[in-house]
Amino acid sequence: MSSAKSLPTALLGLALACQAMAEAEGMELGQVLIQAPDARGEDAVIDDAKARLAEVPGGSNVVDMRQPLQGRVASNQDVLAYQPGVYAQSSGNEGTKISIRGSGINRAPGAHASGLYAMLDGLPLTGPGGTPYELLEPLWLDRVEVLRGANGFDRGALALGGAVDYISHTGYDAPLLQVRYAMGSHGYQQRQVSSGQVLGDLDYYVALTDAKADGYQDHTASESQGVIANVGYRFNPNLETRFYLRYRETDNDLAGRVTKRSIEHSPRAANPAYVARDDSRKQPGSTFFGNKTTFYIDDDSSIQTGLVYHDYPMDLREGPNRLKVAYTDVSGTFDYKRRDTLWGLESRSTAGLRVTKHLPNAGASERVRIPGGNTAGYSPGTHMRNFTYQGSDTVLHLGNDLEIADDLWLTTGLAAIYTRRESAVTYPDGGGKTSLGDWDYAPRLGLRYQLTPDLQLFGNLSRSVEGPHPWSLIYSANQRFPAGSGPATGTQRDPVKLQNQTATTLELGGRGDAMVGEWSLAWYYAQVRHELLSVLPDANAVTPYELNASPTVHQGIEASLFSTLWTPDDGGRLSLRQSYTFSDFHYRDDERFGDNRLPGLPMHYYQGELRYDWPQGFFAALNTQLASKVEVDYANSYEADPYALFGATLGYNAPKNDWQTWLDLRNLTDKRYAATVSPGYDDKGLDVARSTPGEGMAVYLGVSWSLR
Template sequence: MPAFKTLPTALLGLTLACPALAESQRLELGQVLIGAEDRSGEDASVEEAQARLEQVPGGTNVVDMRRPLQGRVASNQDVLAYQPGVYAQSAGNEGTKISIRGSGINRAPGAHASGLYTMLDGLPLTGPGGTPYELLEPLWLDHVEVLRGANGFDRGALALGGAVDYVSHTGYNAPLLNVRYVMGSHGYAQRQVSSGQVLGDFDYYLSMTDAHSDSYQDHTTSKSQGVIANFGYRFNPNLETRFYIRHRETDNDLAGRVTKHSIEHDPRAANPAYVTRNDSRDQPGSTFIGNKTTYYIDDDSSIQTGLVYHDYPMDLREGPNRLKVAYTDVSGTFDYKRRDTLWGMESNSTVGLRVTKHLPNDGASELVRIPGGNTARYAPGTHMRNFTYQGSDSVLHVGNDLEIADNLWLTSGLAAIYTRRESAVTYPVGGGKTSLGDWDYAPRLGLRYQVTPDLQLFGNLSRSVEAPHPWSLIYSSNVRFPTGSGAATGTQRDPVKLQNQTATTLELGGRGDSALGEWSLAWYYAQVRHELLSVLPDANATTPYELNASPTVHQGIEASLNSNLWSAKDGGKLSLRQAYTFSDFHYRDDDRFGDNRLPGLPMHYYQGELRYDFPQGFFAAVNTQLVSKTAVDYANSYYADPYATFGATLGYNAPKGDWQTWLDMRNLTDKHYAATVTPGYDDKGLDAARSTPGEGMAMYVGVSWSLL
């Protein structure tokens, strides 16, 4: 039995308010909630989010965007840097490969790769088809909440990697006016204008951004423009609502994957086939419209409802054909929270429902782009085939936190899950159809013990369930139209059937504050069944197959330490922040690959930054990133090399918080390395085109000004 049970051969740019103003406004928000249940976090401050996530008996992260914005923030790689347990590397433009605990380990960067449940302001962004990255504009964010692995249970997360919530600014934490401009190497330019304000019971946040980059690698030019707005209104202390609108357009040229030899000797070179075809990924306009309404029933209970409409058409020109896609999702959420006293002990209960469904659309049409291969006799633009992919995810989850002894909390929960996936080839005649519907469940049990105010220990045993993407049913098929089928000859005809991926995970760890600094440490061990793994069937393939694997193991260690090394009498401070992730992902006695390591991610991943803040507002920092070798294929016959990069940042924060400037210098040694790997099956020790190069030496300068 092969490893795949069926193998057919992605200046604190002050988008934040003045600290004093923001603090006063957030205090007003807190006063509204006195005597009521804490809100879920989407409109809360960073500090409130940190306090709330510390009540989760497992690994979590809160990214305060005030820190990343003291440098270039172009993609999720910049947002999620220095976060233990989170691997985020850019593929040359906005497409970033993000993996937590091996989630989506082998999926190609960007596109609709997921393995994570992604939210915008607590509302679903991830749908049955995955997670498009176009709406993830970093400059719009106040903070990011990461609940690693099954710790995303209370957010309705299904995926192995857990939940990531990108929380926007509101009128309560944004300046009246902010202007930010960044420019730098490789033709990079980024601009933002934003405004936020509280007007009585009404508040708003509005931001417009655009960016352009020629990028480091040839043929990876990118451009984007977008707008966000959210409007909140408090009808009374017990009822409030907020509307969210996002629209963003992107156009990214694609360079394809290259060999290790190419990266070593000519890292800026693109895959020649991609240059010839002029491949690109055009998102003509992705639109997200949502609402969230909260009703505080009394001091101890609340109900929150959410509704989202998400439309994201794409024009994909990767490979010899042109694929036009029309996705439309609608999502609904319901959360009931209650605080009680049971047998003299505090009890916090939650009941939540999340439903996300693809709406019927025009499906996908595939056209011949250029003559070549088996399509040589067809003119560009010839209609090849039409196909559809539909799906829905429904999750009903019930959870409880019960204080069973002083400072000892028992967390329990159970989720009922229904997933539906469907794919059909509607043109030409003779295409097949696959429809899958599965019920599953996910229990959760955890303990959290606050040993002292500065030391917490935790542990949990949980289960996760992740369904395949609907589009993988058709693209993973090896049943193709036979000769004589016109332009459709050789394309996939009958979608395959795939099983849901499940995992049972044990996690132990702790967090706290000590003489060494603020720290966190988590160890996890997951047994995964039917893992959804991707593979490029050959070096010329553009779309990986995604198929169920034989049993696998995901285990690792996630650690962070933020230390204040020295404080001067004049107010200066020397600090060090560090994040380390150890990842051991491998097969369990596979018939073909034994206990081979799963390719696509490094085993060791370290990031560190040493920084000195001067009392006058100046700061200087040096940083490094150390990454071990990465297996390139499932046979482990070839590896991408380990690497180390070094950078530095210089900047100035005005004491009043109204303006800032900085210089961000990256990869100062101009190291040539592979940032991401999209694996093959068995390359037999050959150097196949599987990798994307990391950015070479670059410098960026930015300035931001705010009217407070």
């Protein structure tokens, strides 16, 4: 990547070139818009998003990225902070453990997240193999929309956790030129230069971003660099299209999991085995290219199509072996929306199709990296195994919202799902193959009642369906190559068969604006069958096994409140935002574990921030994060301790919205705690290496400047 000094020059040149092309096509200078909407316009975009999601009879979140960007924004942990129902914790790099309603409850941090359907600008990012994180650069985002649980139905999201849509900037909301720089503790640096503009019927946005850090924990150094670009064109009032490009490289050293004793006495120490092997996770270059085209048939109906090519190779050096993976996904989407009047009642109908498929070249080669164990006597680089994992997801969904009485809406829907999973060991000879193809269905029934303009009540009953990852079929296998199989001796030979995870969920809640502030509240109860749960079989394991569990229950409460506490005469404001998530996930009369809690997540999770804004643009805030204890194994024989963190932010937003600076202080008491847990099966009360430490006390400083 070019140096930071050359980035603003390059982007300014690109902006001027786009303007020159527009003028060459005969556009008058008066038609060129070179400034982003003002703050009031950006507020309107967020309000529209909230109003649209409020038409869904269930829990949802809208993250206005202007707020997180008034502090350090390094990963999804920062993006999804203060969101009820969303648990997002980082183990020290971009690999953030995200769970909504217990989705992917115990995936190892940094692995392909499960149980969520992630989208980039409404286009599929999640594939049969999960959701790689390297394209989720937070500085590229305008907002994030979260539809918890089955509330993502109309977007084709039928996994337990729901849908997360990361929506990037366009020329309509981006400055002509913007430069941002942040630095701080543990060698952290982050730089971005971007440009956006509207040129008649054409608009564009482009940004270059890079970051690096030494990491809080030893052996967690990271580097990343990437580019985003999108170009939209409106052919006429009824037809518009937009092309999207994302490219990003990441390289993360891995510190592994450690014991609770290690966190208490040496929180920055890495797992010695990971340091000795020099483990790392490199994604040498991931590419996302897509198009979304919308045709407005008339005032009451529209068609939108989408097409995505997503290529994401990985070079995994974790453990004694080296795994090189070549993933390529192709996705297509189709959405039809229509508004009618039925029996004098307003009706809104949707029909959608989502198809994502691994291309045939998706597969992996595995080589000896460090002689030892079953690879003793073989040189590094010795070829061990080749295996493939293919898959596809197809979802056809039909939905309707019918106003059956004044301000009372009935939501109905039905989805048909086909999942295909296949894994085969192609080298050496004697490897097995597993192929699974399953049809399933997901109905949905909901009600929402706008009792007053400031009070809405809702409820829904729905079903979710989630297929296993194709790669888990081989990694979870218990059939191994026998002695005498060369370097493949002891490795998995025959992929296993796994069933789709299903859940039936009841949700009740409401949202509104009252004297105490803007609030939301949701309660849900889900009966889950064949839950896909992962377990690390021993402390030295690097890849979790994924198997179907006996029946489980996921239930919880999700609450948020934003209150204005004081507005003095000078125009300032004292405000308090809070979010609380209660999570009770447990077995239902399991033969081995009874009603034990599922490990990996805290039962209670609270975040709060008290903030004062001065009319001149200065602001100051105090924040806290509280988490209860976390079970470390399925036997519930050991626990990670509860913790309380405190932080503060100070900053200044210029009244003209042209520059901003901030100081972000984290973990002021230098609390030592486990940020994430990767569970074991039964640790028999022993302190086993299952946890990753959270960041200690840290200070970050940032500044941004915009030309509008």
